[in-house]
Amino acid sequence: MHISDGIIDPGISIGALVASVGLVYVAGRKVPQEEIPKMGITGAALFVVSLIHIPFAGTSVHPGLFGIAGILLGKRAFPVIFTVLLFQSIILQHGGLLSVGINSLNMGAGAFLAWLIWRQQRMPESLRAAMAGIIGVLIPVFLMVVEFHLSGYGLGIIYLFSVYIFAALAEGVISLFVVKFFRKTKSDILA
Amino acid sequence: MRHHFIDRYSDLNSPVHRLDPRVKILLAFLGILIVVSEPPGRLLPFAFYGGLLLVVLLLSRLPFAFLLKRYLILSPFIVMASVFYPVSLYFAEETQAIAFHQETIEVALSIFLKASLSLFLLIWLISVERFHILLLGLRKLKMPKLVGTISILMYSYIFVFWDEALKTTRARESRTPGKLQRIKLRTYANQMAMILLHSWERSKTLHHAMLSRGFHGEFYSMREPGLKKADVLFLALFLLLFLHIRLFTDPLFIQ
Amino acid sequence: MAAGIQIENLSFSYSEEKEVLKNLSLEIRAGEKMGLIGPMGSGKSTLLLHLNGLLTGSGTVKIGDTGVKKDTLPEIRRKVGMVFQNPDDQLFNPTVEEEIAFGPLNFGYSPDEVAEKLKYALEAMRLTGMEKSVSHHLSMGERKRVALATVLALDPEVIALDEPFANLDTPMMMQLLDIINSLSATFIIVSQSLLPLLSCCDRVAIINHGRIVAVGPVKDILQDEELMRNNGLDLGYYKKILRELF
Amino acid sequence: MAAGIQIENLSFSYSEEKEVLKNLSLEIRAGEKMGLIGPMGSGKSTLLLHLNGLLTGSGTVKIGDTGVKKDTLPEIRRKVGMVFQNPDDQLFNPTVEEEIAFGPLNFGYSPDEVAEKLKYALEAMRLTGMEKSVSHHLSMGERKRVALATVLALDPEVIALDEPFANLDTPMMMQLLDIINSLSATFIIVSQSLLPLLSCCDRVAIINHGRIVAVGPVKDILQDEELMRNNGLDLGYYKKILRELF
Ligand SMILES: Nc1ncnc2c1ncn2[C@@H]1O[C@H](COP(=O)(O)OP(=O)(O)OP(=O)(O)O)[C@@H](O)[C@H]1O
Ligand SMILES: Nc1ncnc2c1ncn2[C@@H]1O[C@H](COP(=O)(O)OP(=O)(O)OP(=O)(O)O)[C@@H](O)[C@H]1O
């Protein structure tokens, strides 16, 4: 679910690019040394996982793991997502060079909300994990609908994106599983 | 013998390959910017952009079959996005009437052409420079340092991931008789998580190794790029051509 | 029970540039313990990976009467146990216990049998007490022992060991030697530590540049100073140093 | 140039359950070559990781006059070169050449100097010709050599080696011994292969259960059969086997 260059209004793309570079600076202030490898490996995981394409409804979807990125990195997820999208656009030509900004804002918002949910300590952990996974997909999709609409697309675009409901559920299950596994191995990756 | 899935043709030797990475990045970025800023519905300029792109590709000596194949693999999303332009209008009551007018179709077509040209510029970019030199170039163009640092780590960790995936598969295979049966799903899930976990552990030690060899988040390369006159000329020439098409196609070709 | 190994005209290359195994032939009798030595990068690990079909080159590899082919892999994997050179290449379960039980469970043993095999392997490799440890949080020598235990638990007919003695301390090495000698399986043991091979191998094969250069009784080969030196396997150093020491 | 190492009352544990280093003290003089031996899991690798601040326990570690603390880390890392036990923990660049050049580039050497250091390290570790190889696609021994080369290229004041001889063949081991002896840096060398230590170490320290049990001249320690045996480091086996062989 990347927006390629040339599809939505260039004004939006450029504005988003400027905003997201700003946000990289804000979210990346005073990153402690110990956080750095975690940011790198989460980025690599996001990138590698995006290479796995699952054929679906005529096109293909791939796991995004933005919910998990939120869980693992919190507000530090944004610079990582920005970098991942930069990699994807240059290496895989998924998304575009100009659209790195808009795409990171979309996915970053998903990760951020996932993190907010994850922080609700009163909810049972499995529920939080699953919901974070689901939100990590739904929010970006919702934002994309809005952006397409602002670029002149009709609201019928909603139908196109409704298939992502299934992807969202799948990611919910994935994040639930990943969280459980890390708890079991007492890994320090879950801060 | 490198990991070819990343930057397959970046080792060719052409005048374009020898340019400074910054030139290539700027050409791709500004080229895309100029192309996508075409007002919706204008179609003629794309013939000229296409011609210009062809010249760049020829100068880069890239095999066309490869470029075309790569494009075809990636085009479905572009096709879908253009087709959905009229369709999405059709599915909303207030815009249904104009959904399949000629102008709407022309807008859809220009979306398709813009996206296709941008895509070709991206495919070109990764085919004329090694990926990590591109990152170095981006950093020299003032990409935020944090993004640079994450990039360096990600670039090595991607291989760690591949490696771990390969290893665990091997390890599992060597102790399973043919297909996994009873505990199939759980084992696959376990394996995926283990890949993550192992990679995480290794990422920490590798980061240690980097730190103990002076890593402080910056890019270095044995061949420091340097802007030469030819670099600037190349960039200026092609950008001017792009701009010329953008600004002056219309008056000449008004229908 | 044990099965022989028959390798005939095996060639293999990872990439076009370089052939790693060159028309290699080697026969190991059922129950025999064969050492495989050679300089770094000569193709030892690559050869071992052919024994259970993790790699496949041209030529034939047979375990007992079964050729290593795609459709015989289930049978081959059951027959051949493999310990990789780097324990990290081998361990992929969260805990030591799960790691060792993985093979037996997959081969369809009953829970009781699995428990028994687990217990045996843990004891043999002195891992009792570490069952619940996370395997990649162990020291290198401990991980090596876990890797060995995973194979011992399967009690296969053929056991291929890649550098089993590296990173083990001497008492553990001696215990491993005892275990190797007590099992009736066919062994093929790759090792840069040459001396332990004297205590556990019947014959030794020298591999260099992807070819078998010599095969013979372990003592004959290790004492042939010229042969050893020509293949980058010099024992003279050890001789000298031990004279000095004792 | 060389700097001494001073470790005082160092304690460390990975988790609450078990203390891995227990109030450990050790002093190594500038330019001295110190061997560190002990059974598996005794804390050798853990101790090395404290030398350049990759782990930090309670107690003090000093390199020369500089304490290993958060704010001195850049200086410490420049002084201390480290070769990890598992080369896969250390190699992260796509090619051998880039791997070795990484350190010198990051420490700000000029391209010419980098090229020179690269050449020296490649030759020392017999890697010439492999510059463009993918480091993950090498044999274990070759990877170990690349890991060693990355440190040699930096020419640090203190060099910590974790099992440098494992997976090397004898000629390479002897070449490495020559290199170690030719450098003036302070060395601390962990090794389960005890014999090579005789050719390169001045003194040896035995570590067991996270404590230093004995320190002394290398020959005195290795010849003290009781001490060695009590700490799971038995040379008797080698003595026997070499008698048999020669
Ligand atoms: N995955 C791989 N891809 C490409 N080449 C490889 C790969 N693995 C090994 N090689 C090359 O194949 C040759 C043989 O490697 P192999 O690992 O079999 O050596 P080895 O005899 O086990 O050496 P060592 O004693 O160092 O473990 C080496 O030259 C190595 O560089
Ligand atoms: N990351 C870790 N997390 C938890 N425990 C660990 C970790 N690494 C090592 N340990 C434990 O600490 C102890 C000392 O480990 P260390 O790796 O220092 O041993 P070592 O002396 O180097 O052994 P070897 O000769 O096997 O390499 C071991 O008991 C090990 O299980």
Ligand SMILES: [Mg+2]
């Ligand atoms: Mg090997």
Ligand SMILES: [Mg+2]
């Ligand atoms: Mg160790």
